[in-house]
Amino acid sequence: MNAPTTPATVFTVSGGSAHVHDLIGIGLGPFNLGLAALADPISELDCLFLEGRDRFDWHPGMMLDDATLQVPFMADLVTMADPTSRFSFLNFLKQNGRIYPFYIRESFLPHRREYNQYCQWVAERLDSVRFGQQVTSVEHDGETYVVTTATGERHLTRRLVLGTGTSPRVPECAATAVAGDGPAIHSAEYLARKDELVDRRSITVVGSGQSAAEVYLDLLTDQPDHDYQLAWLTRSPRFFSMEYTKLTLELTSPEYSAYFQALPADKRDRLLKSQQSLYKGISGDTIDAIHEALYTRSVGQGGGGVAGTTLLTNTEVRGVTGTEDGYHLALRHVEQEEDYEMDTEALVLATGYRAGIPAFLEPVRDRLRLDENGRYAASSTFSVDHTDREIWVQNGEEHTHGFVAPDLGMGAYRSSVILAAILGREPYPVEKRVAFQEFGVPDRFKIQPGKIQPSELQTEENR
Structure with missing residues (x-):
């Protein structure tokens, strides 16, 4: 200290x-x-x-x-x-x-x-x-x-x-488009440029987290007043909801943070990617609101789809090229390993921050x-x-x-x-342990030096 x-x-x-x-x-x-x-x-x-x-x-x-x-x-x-x-x-x-x-x-x-x-x-x-x-x-x-x-x-x-x-993270393939004059924006600018977006004939939202969901829901709500085509693309295999179970929330504890810090850097980076649903997912309420809006819109249309909007998972944006009317998107279906394409007049990149x-x-x-x-x-x-x-x-x-x-x-x-x-003192008490579970191997269960390892034990059959 x-x-x-x-x-x-x-x-x-x-x-x-x-x-x-x-x-x-x-x-x-x-x-x-x-x-x-x-x-x-x-x-x-x-x-x-x-x-x-x-x-x-x-x-x-x-x-x-x-x-x-x-x-x-x-x-x-x-x-x-x-x-x-x-x-x-x-x-x-x-x-x-x-x-x-x-x-x-x-x-x-x-x-x-x-x-x-x-x-x-x-x-x-x-x-x-x-x-x-x-x-x-x-x-x-x-x-x-x-x-x-x-x-x-x-x-x-x-x-x-x-x-x-x-700062807003923009995929490299879309950097030129965002830097241009057309309505290709990061979600951080969404409300400031929404009027410009809704005047276009088509809007595509890219992203898998809460911001993407909120932008899509807002545009879905306003769609009947403007009559644009609306698409939502995510690289994730599904529209992930944020995980709120109590024992999972204990991963926000000081002791889990200490455990995480002690891991090798490459393992920390891999672990963060596997934990995206813990902090980059969508709230269940937002997902439910989107589904309810789509369901309400679908009444009387028949079938499971909704005219005027498209939701695509497993979709990676590989390229964004400016066109006379907007943007041409080069896409890749991750699971099917198939390339495909889409044209849109406006683009919202809810691709997070770095x-x-x-x-x-x-x-x-x-x-x-x-x-x-x-x-x-x-x-x-x-x-x-x-x-x-x-x-x-x-x-x-x-x-x-x-x-x-x-x-x-x-x-x-x-x-x-x-x-x-x-x-050099704690003006506010700093909690040392708040979780019920333990992370890593508890000291009381560690094998002591000189003690026979389980792998060294031999059964009667293999002697």
Whole structure:
């Protein structure tokens, strides 16, 4: 554990007096906002959180009216670390006269718009948060990190927490199409460009997760008003639902994360691919709503299909070529190993997000601990510098800590761990074990040195 932090000091830099923060958080998504809220009552910690946007706005391109979180309201910014915090979701409801309507609603899942409003409410109450501060470079002057913003401001700090999040992932075969002028977009832009999409004669959605399902359902609902052809393509063998069984949810526990971290890197990468239904699936409610909409549409049509829409599984997009009217898709049926094709005037790629190392860190790249693939090599405390005392990452460690990295429910836990590493004490108790099951081989069952191995035992027949 690191030594406790000391109060922020003032010293001379380049002929002037400069304030040195204990911690600067770069980027303000839910995770760094949660860290800011949990750090707020800690008097000995001087923090500053910088965000390039003018205000907090979480996935505005997917802020659909009926969309809910896939985690309960307790997975807010602070509750799992400090249920008494004034920054809790329940306090937000109480202060806005909405706690009884939320109670009567009897649903644990807040609307996504409501969660966004809650985060904005928290951000407005934190003096440590600064918007309109796009970070352009981070340097080290031998004693402190120098954080420079697009406005020309320079901020000094002993420590950094990187909360820059992830960026939209666009398949290489579609990169040229997305970069063009036509309506080929990532789902992150969906609402901003929806009007452009629905004016086309055909729209194709590509993806297998919650975003793809929500976009398809929204377009399916609006289809009668616009009369476009609508298709949904997924590479998965079926439209996977998110798995919510209780023992499976224990894989979000601190002890499973520790077990995952101890595995070799290649095994972690393979395991993540096999666990996609645990965090990249579709909520059962959304799947049911899609089926109900299709069923309702099918009444009176006869047969099992629905005119005007196509759903295809096992379909991989191999190429996207611009045409005079839109795009030509080169497709491959994974199971049947058969190539086929489709034309569409508009394309929505709900193909997820990927983490990366921001360009502004290039001047201090040598201070970062990276793996052989150039990714953050995060420690058990989420530090990514060689000393484990200076730089931490939020939601950039999926490959080291497992699929819980983007899970809102683990945000307060990770913030608690980071604060404990900085302060040398636990301002918020950090749970060590929460699961009933055990991962790996329990110590009490391990074979002791010198003890006969089961494989060495011989039966009477094979002597």
